[in-house]
Amino acid sequence: MPGPIQSLSRAAAIMRLLAGGERRLGLSEVAAALDLAKGTAHGILRTLQQEGFVEQDPESGKYQLGAELLRLGQSYLDVHELRARALVWADDLARATGEQVYLGVLHQQGVLIVHHVFRPDDSRQVLEVGSMQPLHSTALGKVLLAYDPVARGELHGADLKAYTSRTLTDPAGLDAECALTRERGWAGAVEETWEGVASAAALIQDRRRNPVGAVCISGAVERICEAGFVRPELVASVRDAGRSISRDLGAARF
Template sequence: MVESVKRAVRILQELTGAAPRLGVTELAERVGISKSAIHGLLRTLESDGLVIQDAESGKYQLGPALVTFGNAYLDTHELRTRAVTWSNLLAARTGEAVWVGVLVDDEVMVVHHAFRPEGVVQTLETGATLPWNTSALGKAVVAFSPEELQKRLLAGPLAALTGRTITEQATLAAQLKQVTEVGYALENQEATLGDAAIAAPVFDRSGAVAGAIGVIGPVERLLEDERRQTYAITTRETARNLSRELGALRVGGRPSPA
């Protein structure tokens, strides 16, 4: 039974990375079991809405039930729940979009997205993931994570999304050290060309880093000298207030940055 569950999870993982669908033979090769076994698992997953079969090609893709599971995860995530009000306030104070993220393996998942106050067309990024080293959110979290986890993540692999993504271990390690000193992290077109971000870590009642909150926007606006300093102070202050709401007494067991 446990092995069947593992295989079912593996199917979902393969379909998550597929573009856009996979057939029984392809899945059997990727998972490493017979086509008959894959077919049986797919039928079970399909009956619960976890996968669906395309009528024209006969191939499979992720099903609508996963949306319900994803929404349930977000709705019960304490950091996201507590961050809604603070994210809206930060967006109002800076005039920029705000993301709240948590570390999931070697990626950062956006668990909440407060839109930029101006009435421009914006895409909701809640649920999106980014390699930790390409985002200010990821750097803010990893900088205050346990040393063992930090070393493992720095050892790679380190993804590159743009030509400005930093993939040198020594450079990233130096950046993480600086984050612990100033209390916030920067991202300069490392995930998307033209965009920048400033993020600060959020801590829970145990003193452990729970995630990060940050402002996202055009690089020429966010990283302009005077505005960058103002945004950094405001973001760091918001992160501290959110941490207090989560029950944190001090910043990750370390002295609070000045």
Template sequence: MGVQSVDRTVEVLEALAAKGGTSVNSIAAQLGVHKSTASRILSSLAEHGLVEKDALTGSYRLGFGLVRLASAVTSRMDLSQIAQKLCDDVSAELGLTANVAVLDEIYAVNVSQAMGPGLLAPRHYVGLRTPGHATSSGKMLLAHHPRAAEAAMHSTLEPHTDRTITDPQALAAELERVRERGWAGSDEEWEQHITAVAVPLRLPDGAVEAALTVTGPAHSLQPDRFSDVAHRLREFAAGSSRWV
């Protein structure tokens, strides 16, 4: 579909939103096109439930298919808002930098962040694409998304420190351990002197939607604390209004 067709489709939707409902002739006049062109656009939108035709008057109005699309945006907004509150609560109690990340191909992308009292974040993480094989959030997300894990193991596993996992078989074994114990750790694998631990954020159907991570200086978040910290993170996650 050409750009002009997309523009015309958007104009149709905006016209219906403004008028509540209108005829093919009116749409054609507004777009400056032949009636048949307007009719084709409306018919295509109707097939997808984005507009509806009144059987009595023949006029068109917006359809409930738009509600379905809008709900997806609302869901993402809900995720961001709830994730930020979760990060704020976790960071305030544990005194560490907290992040929520989602999967993007073979990477983890942070959508929310909060820093612990008196801490300076090693990086500003929000919007940052972090390597799945080297971060706790990335490992957690890869462990629960088999296709992404397979893609990661067939990619070049770049070393970020001398502790980064760069062997595909070693990564596969690490992801299996993540699934078994329910948390993922990064022991100076992405940044020197920085450690992190992550737990899954599960929807009620069991799907892992995101990962909750705390990050800190190695002296403040030592690997022997990972399991205990992960247990506390799971308690925070279970107390949210979105994840179980």
């Protein structure tokens, strides 16, 4: 059996790298992150750009994922039952809380964002459908870790990255956080991945009561939190959304 084609593997690695960041990356950053020669990285980026999978900012010269990749991904997401069932509830949650809403599912060692509702104001926002979030430092990830054994298995033996000073990186601390999540029925993350950002998430189950995803709100700490804790009314809204989506998927009341 023939082996993998190196250029395609490198192109896939570049797209994963661009999907995982919050900012555009320059040629040198891409090459250094993937241990590629600048010429090699530049050639792959130019090809991806020509095909619409990557876009280059004309002012900074830095790269980000392109619209063509989102269009192709949308063909999968449109038939994804979880996303289809959650559309109305996610919109309602954004309107009720005034914050952006994410729907995420387990994917390898992270959370894949399959739906994103913008915060209902006039601020400039970037669509994050198709991006990845960490399992151990986000509200979405913590919910999946607490209820899905497969998610926990993905992190077994992994070195957990500290994104901020508040990130949980030791297994014992993460176990305690998962136990707390199961006890209260929701997960929170306050400046654990991004400074100044807080979130709250609830589980989504299918008709067999299997964990199939999570829904969360995310926004500035000063709006989400009060006295350092997620505001109770926001937690209630997120939990209601999780239960509503689960019921639409056939889960019994919980």
